[in-house]
Amino acid sequence: MNKKRIFLSEAHKGGREFFYIQEVFKDNWIASEGPNVIGFENDLQTYLGQNCFVGALNSGTAAIHLGLILLGVKADDEVICQTMTFSASANPIVYLGAKPIFVDSESATLNICPIALEKAIEDRIAQGKKPKAIIAVHLYGMPFKVDENYVIANNYDIPILEDSAEALGSSYKGQKCGTFGDLGVLSFNGNKIITTSGGGAIISKTKEIKDKAVFLATQARDNAPHYQHSEIGYNYRMSNICAGIGRGQMEVLDDHIVLRRKMHDFYVELFKSIAGVTVFAEPNENYFSNYWLSAIVIEHELTNGIDREVLRLAFEAENIESRPLWKPMHLQPVFESYPYYGGKVAETLFEKGLCLPSGSNLTDEDRGRISNVILKLFL
Numbered sequence: 001m002n003k004k005r006i007f008l009s010e011a012h013k014g015g016r017e018f019f020y021i022q023e024v025f026k027d028n029w030i031a032s033e034g035p036n037v038i039g040f041e042n043d044l045q046t047y048l049g050q051n052c053f054v055g056a057l058n059s060g061t062a063a064i065h066l067g068l069i070l071l072g073v074k075a076d077d078e079v080i081c082q083t084m085t086f087s088a089s090a091n092p093i094v095y096l097g098a099k100p101i102f103v104d105s106e107s108a109t110l111n112i113c114p115i116a117l118e119k120a121i122e123d124r125i126a127q128g129k130k131p132k133a134i135i136a137v138h139l140y141g142m143p144f145k146v147d148e149n150y151v152i153a154n155n156y157d158i159p160i161l162e163d164s165a166e167a168l169g170s171s172y173k174g175q176k177c178g179t180f181g182d183l184g185v186l187s188f189n190g191n192k193i194i195t196t197s198g199g200g201a202i203i204s205k206t207k208e209i210k211d212k213a214v215f216l217a218t219q220a221r222d223n224a225p226h227y228q229h230s231e232i233g234y235n236y237r238m239s240n241i242c243a244g245i246g247r248g249q250m251e252v253l254d255d256h257i258v259l260r261r262k263m264h265d266f267y268v269e270l271f272k273s274i275a276g277v278t279v280f281a282e283p284n285e286n287y288f289s290n291y292w293l294s295a296i297v298i299e300h301e302l303t304n305g306i307d308r309e310v311l312r313l314a315f316e317a318e319n320i321e322s323r324p325l326w327k328p329m330h331l332q333p334v335f336e337s338y339p340y341y342g343g344k345v346a347e348t349l350f351e352k353g354l355c356l357p358s359g360s361n362l363t364d365e366d367r368g369r370i371s372n373v374i375l376k377l378f379l
Contacts, residue, residue, distance in 0.1 A: 006320040006369065009191040009293060012256060012361040017248030024241050033218075034240030036247055043250045044186070044201060050179040052203050053210035056238035056246070057217055060165040060187030060200035065092035066213050066236065067161045067183040067202055068133060073098050077132040080120055080158075082112040082144075083328040084346040085137045089163050090329050093135075101131060102330040104342020108283045110295075110325075110349060111144035112136045116342035118152045123341065125156075134160045138167035138177045139326070140355070141193070141260075141292035142282070146172045146180055161185065165200070168193055169257045169290040178203045188242075193256050193292050193360070194249035196242040257290045259360035264291040266367055267356060274378045276302025280353075293355045295325060300352075306377060308354040314377050318369060325353035 020036055027035075037056050044054040057063050073079055075097030081090045083102040093100045103120050106113040117134070124131050134153055136144050153160050162181025164170075170177040178184035184203035188196040204210045215221075220233025238246075264279070271277045280295040282288065300307035308324060315322045327350050330340035357370060 003319045003369070006357050006362070006366050007359060008321045008323055008355060008357055010359045010361060011190045011195045011197075012252075012359060014248050014252030014255075016251050017245045020244030020247045021241060024244050033237065034243070036240045036243035037238055040196075040238070040243040040246040040250070041201075043247060044203075047250065047253070048176045048179050048203065050175065052179050052184075052205060053207050055202045055204070055210045055213045055217065056243055057200045057202060057213075057236045058238050058242075059198060059236075060163075060185055060189065061088040061092060062217065062234065062236035063185040063187075063200040063202040064089065064135070064161065064163065065095055066216055066234070067185060068092055068096055068098070069216065070183060070204075070209060070213060071133045071159050071161060073132045078124055078129050079133045079135060080117065080124075080131045081135040081329065082137045082139075082163075083330045083340065083342070084110060084139060084326050084349065085163065085329065086165075086326060087329065087332065087334075088165070089135055089137055090335060098132070100329070100335060100338050102328070102335070102338060102340045104340075104344075105139075105346040105349065106145070107345055107349070109142050109144055109287070110139045110280065111142065112149060113342055113345065114145055114148040114152055117149060120339075120341035121152070121156050121158065124339075130156070131158055134158055135163055136160050136181070137163040137165075138170055140280070140295055141167045141170045141290040142280070143167065143170055143172040143177050143287050143289070150180065159183075162203075164203075165189075166192065166292045167290060169253060171288045173286050183209070188246060188249075193260065193290055194246065194253050196238065196246040196249070199238050199242050199246065201238075256360040260291045260294075260358055261289075263358050263360075263362060264289075264294045267294050267296065270371060270374060271296065274303075274374075276300070276306075277378070291358065294358045295353055295355050297349065297352045298354065303378065308352055311374075311377060312354060314373050315370075318373050320357060320370060320373065322357065323355045325349050325355060
């Protein structure tokens, strides 16, 4: 096959990344600290606003792990987690010896369902185990129902760890995702809207919590002239080189958001005359999505039997990547024994949903190839 691969979401260079990397080598700051790390954190803090404090880490998974530790989660505690998400949202619960409690999605945002959330909390309390924290995810860049879920969390005095790994630049009622929760999480993996090649960040409301996260992320080394440790620490800090890439990427973040949203508009226009296919979109004007990934749901009963797998294979035949929506965690072999609350919303979305190529660096030629597959299949 000679056709160039069209990826779901590919890293998109901005042009200034190498400038910051050169500074690293010029000053010999080849370490897990340095001016780029501090600069990247400051860039993120300025962008997010809300008087937040950001600690740069080596992955979003590390940020979730540290976030749970900072919220006091310990072995045998229970943590509620949105079932429709990547496994990195749930794995750190198990790292700590705690128990994940999975909750269904609602169809408007694909994110954690407030009704199922409250049912899960009430039932766990009735069983004598109040959940220690809630992990809610802004899936594919779409904000979850912030108001509804926070009312419930606050009523029961349970903190929310806000997984914004896919939602940098998204907002709800004008406030940036990642800044609502008691703690927030970002990811800069190679497929995210901006990348540091691999990396993440933890967002807190106070400098004290940010400093504690950084302390734990640098092996929890006490303030002493020798190496002394009073707590278990982790090797989770972002490198100065990766942070340099991030600084260059921050300069084009808003441009990347515009381009991702244009890809979403491209799919809305493409599918508008195709019955049985719905493009996942913002529920109302309160929601602003970076549309990190554009997604569709296909009702095969209305498309002459064409389902998401038929379309996925048609794309693959043309060397175009697409992917089913996240398989819910409660259906994953590693998590299927844990409690689950809700119906079949997440399960149905997985069965019928497909993520489409959404990169900010896709060309008109790429869009033409994508269009040809869809139009040939459906029309």
